[in-house]
Structure formats: structure tokens, C-alpha cells
Amino acid sequence: MLEKLRSLVRDIPDYPSEGITFRDITPLLCDPAGLSLAVEMMVNPFRTMDIDIVVGAESRGFIFGTALARALNAGFVPIRKKGKLPGDTISQDYELEYGHDTLEIHRDAIKSGQNVLMVDDLIATGGTLEAGVKLIKQLGGNLVGISVLIELEGLDGARLVAPHPVHAVLRY
Template identity: 55%
Template sequence: MLKDLVRDIPDFPKEGIVFKDITPLLQNPSSLKEIVDKFTERYANQKVDVIVGAEARGFLFGPAVAVNLNAGFVPVRKPGKLPYETASMTYELEYGTDTLEIHKDAIKAGDNVLMLDDLLATGGTMAASCKLVESLGGNITGCAFLIELNFLNGKDKLSKYDIFSLIQY
């Protein structure tokens, strides 16, 4: 079971937070294959042109699923990491703000875009990523996560999208 390989790291990155470490899942070939296969199966009958993954752990599964779905992969990154012209979105965090960027030519008007990340917590990063994609004319077909922390109500910020998660806490 995938959930059994998620390791809890107390007080990381700061006191009071229990970090969900997916490294053991990544180290296990059959678990890694199962994750990619489950995402692929979920979206195999939908038209997906592009998968967008947010920095940094959204990069882990996105390219493999994109290959399986015959789709492209586009990274959403922190400021200054992308070499071409970018569109950016600043969003609120619990303790301030953060900004994400995407290449302006990464999404074409009408592209069907699957958003994929490792974790849905408060939903801020994914909501900002979705707004970025939509600002470029993309159509969000769904938001997929390896792990969802239900108690943080991240779905509330993503209520207009189809949400799928493999593991829930």
C-alpha cells in the first residue's frame, strides 16, 4: 500500500509541522510505477494536451504521466528559474506571499491541461498555478495529487476543478 511508504518527519521544516516524506515511495520501483500507472489510468480517457507540474515535487511524476498520455510537460517555477519570457502569479501564504512563473508560450489557448503535484495542503500553490494556466488560455481538466491533507481544506480554493488524490490524510 502506497500510504505505508510515506514517512512522517516531525517538526520539519519547522516546529509543529509533520512533513510527509515521499522519498521511500520514490525509492521503491513498484510503488513509483503504481503511482504513475494510477495517474495515467485516471486520465487515459480524457483529452490532455499538457501536464503542468509545480516546483519542485510536481516535477517528479508529471513527465512520466505526460509520456503515458502522449502529452507535453510544462514546469511552473519560482521567480528567476525560467530562461524565457514568463507570466507570473503572486499569491498569499500563511506568513506572506510567494510567486510562481510559467513561460508565456508554454500553454496555447484551448490546451487541455492536467495540473499535477505531490501534495494538496492549503491549495494556494495549485490555485495560483491554475490561474497562471488560465491566464494563458488553458483549460484545466483536473488537479491531481499524490497526497491530500483533508484537514487543511485545500479543496476549498480549488472547488471549480475536478480534484483527484491517491493518498488522503
């Protein structure tokens, strides 16, 4: 099963800058069986947990986050780049593998004490997920786990979100 998924992830060298290998999940997203398998493998460790909200970071976190929310009968909350959400938001700056940015979430998106699962397509340096964790905690959410399709182990991003364990389907 893992080899099927791995075969659907395309390596693009030197993108977005020299020395970085981009893991393109577009072929996986285009393959119905591959997409279904990826979602199942991302959600399975969390099926027995009482999860109220799944949070997904822009933009590929939306793809998997909504699918996991549906599978868990939970709500979905988007975390977006600065200036993309209307209304009252809170923000968190972060560093990523090839630059820096700011994420925002609606101030009323998570109620204090709600159980939250954070989802993204990939963890590299961990900056995006770290910012998401901080936003969830600022709103009083109880982060029960993090699920990603891909972990780039050599970049050690999971250390930034410790002690929260990262469930990764594929590791490179």
C-alpha cells in the first residue's frame, strides 16, 4: 500500500529553489484509489478519538483536512495566509523551508476545550504546523494529534510541534 502511494508522489528537483526536491502530490490527487488510500491511512489512527474540529493549513491542508473531517464526523476550520479571511482573526508568523509567512484563523473558529486534529499534506521544517499549533492553543483548543501525508525526516520538523506526535503516512 505504501509503495502504491509513494509511486503517486512525483519528485521535482530544484523547486521552488535550487537544492530543494519538491514532493508533488498532484498525481496522487488525480488517482481516485490513491487519494482514497491516502485519506484512509491519514485518518485511521484517529478514528477512535473524539475529535470536534479538523484544522487544515492553506492550501493542500484543505484537501486532506476536509476529507478527514468528513470521515471523523467533525467540523473543518481553515488556517489561511494573512489577509485571506474576513472578520476577526488572530495571526501567527512562521518560517518555512523556503521563506517566511503569516497564518491566520478566525477568532471564533475553535471553542475552548474542543478536541482538534491538525492536518497538512507535508511536514518539512515544521514551521507551518508549529504556527497552526500556536493558533489552536491561543483559541483554547485541545490538540489531540497531527496527521500528514508526507514527512521529510531529514528536516526534523516534528521537533517544532513536540510533544504532539506527528502521524505521517510516507517518510522521505
